[in-house]
Amino acid sequence: MTELAIKAQGLTRLFGDLTAVDAIDLQIERGRIFGFLGPNGSGKTTAIRMLCGLLTPSAGEVTVLGHPIPRQAELLRREIGYMTQKFSLFTDLSTLENLRFMASIYGLPRSRRKGRIEAVLAQFSLQELRDRRLDAMSGGQRQRVALAVATLHEPTLLFLDEPTSAVDPENRRDFWEKLFDLSAAGTTILVSTHYMDEAERCHQLAILERGRIRRDDTPQALMSALEGRVVEVSGESLRPLREILVTQPEIISAAQQGNRLRVLMTPEVEDPLQCLDRLAGPGRALERTLARPNLEDVFMAATAKGGPA
Numbered sequence: 155m156t157e158l159a160i161k162a163q164g165l166t167r168l169f170g171d172l173t174a175v176d177a178i179d180l181q182i183e184r185g186r187i188f189g190f191l192g193p194n195g196s197g198k199t200t201a202i203r204m205l206c207g208l209l210t211p212s213a214g215e216v217t218v219l220g221h222p223i224p225r226q227a228e229l230l231r232r233e234i235g236y237m238t239q240k241f242s243l244f245t246d247l248s249t250l251e252n253l254r255f256m257a258s259i260y261g262l263p264r265s266r267r268k269g270r271i272e273a274v275l276a277q278f279s280l281q282e283l284r285d286r287r288l289d290a291m292s293g294g295q296r297q298r299v300a301l302a303v304a305t306l307h308e309p310t311l312l313f314l315d316e317p318t319s320a321v322d323p324e325n326r327r328d329f330w331e332k333l334f335d336l337s338a339a340g341t342t343i344l345v346s347t348h349y350m351d352e353a354e355r356c357h358q359l360a361i362l363e364r365g366r367i368r369r370d371d372t373p374q375a376l377m378s379a380l381e382g383r384v385v386e387v388s389g390e391s392l393r394p395l396r397e398i399l400v401t402q403p404e405i406i407s408a409a410q411q412g413n414r415l416r417v418l419m420t421p422e423v424e425d426p427l428q429c430l431d432r433l434a435g436p437g438r439a440l441e442r443t444l445a446r447p448n449l450e451d452v453f454m455a456a457t458a459k460g461g462p463a
């Protein structure tokens with residue numbers, strides 16, 4: 155049986171009347187990159203904080219790296235790294251000063267400190283930035299320092315809460331290469347994002363909406379499940395066509411991309427092309443073809459029109 159890094163059942167958190175996380179179940183295998191994909195306010199941060207032992211669940215069972223949480227949260231803390239969307243390092247200190255400070259906070263033995271600091275400086279290509287203050291760095295450079303700090307004590311499990319929200323696409327790609335290096339070396343990573351390109355890189359993905367997991371599978375399986383339901387339309391007057399389509403019960407979403415309209419249909423529709431022709435009405439010169447589903451389609455299917463379809 156595959157060993158699980160994280161197992162949660164019925165994990166729930168209320169804030170007053172609001173259910174921020176609503177009875178979610180999770181099984182995350184060791185060494186995997188697992189993604190939480192969801193819009194703002196869908197409960198990603200709240201779920202991560204409970205899994206780290208930083209926030210007490212209102213209900214549910216959680217085991218992380220074999221520790222029942224929150225009971226053994228203190229023991230867990232030494233084995234995990236946590237990087238939040240809010241930048242939490244000292245911007246008036248240099249890379250090296252931040253690393254030295256965090257090494258003492260983590261309680262790294264003196265004999266290991268120097269070696270680990272040099273190791274992460276090399277691993278995250280920070281040698282040239284070792285003496286630079288963080289407030290004189292770009293967003294991407296700072297994120298690399300933050301990842302170096304989060305992995306300084308060699309955690310076996312890493313929680314990354316929207317780690318690249320202030321980073322451009324090229325730096326995001328580099329950042330993900332570092333995550334794959336860590337994963338290949340055995341580190342389990344739970345990462346939250348609202349970027350589709352990031353979500354697609356994960357080994358496994360949970361789509362969250364209003365505190366619930368709407369889908370949980372590999373990105374490939376999630377996309378394959380929508381095969382035959384996405385139609386791309388090109389032609390004249392796409393805006394009025396879209397207006398008609400979005401009001402129809404057969405249509406989950408219709409989004410314009412350049413001079414094409416991407417239409418996602420409900421699973422009940424047997425012949426999407428024929429259905430589209432019928433809804434568009436006679437007299438429209440349309441070109442339409444079935445398209446390969448992407449993660450954006452999966453996200454729409456999982457969350458649009460008030461619930462999963």
Ligand SMILES: Nc1ncnc2c1ncn2[C@@H]1O[C@H](COP(=O)(O)OP(=O)(O)OP(=O)(O)O)[C@@H](O)[C@H]1O
Pocket residue numbers: 169172174192193194195196197198199200201
């Ligand atoms: N301490 C708190 N007190 C009251 N409500 C809270 C608290 N923390 C979070 N919430 C609410 O719980 C819901 C989920 O928030 P959460 O931060 O977990 O979402 P998120 O998916 O991480 O969003 P984002 O992408 O914006 O970070 C939101 O409606 C939020 O306002």
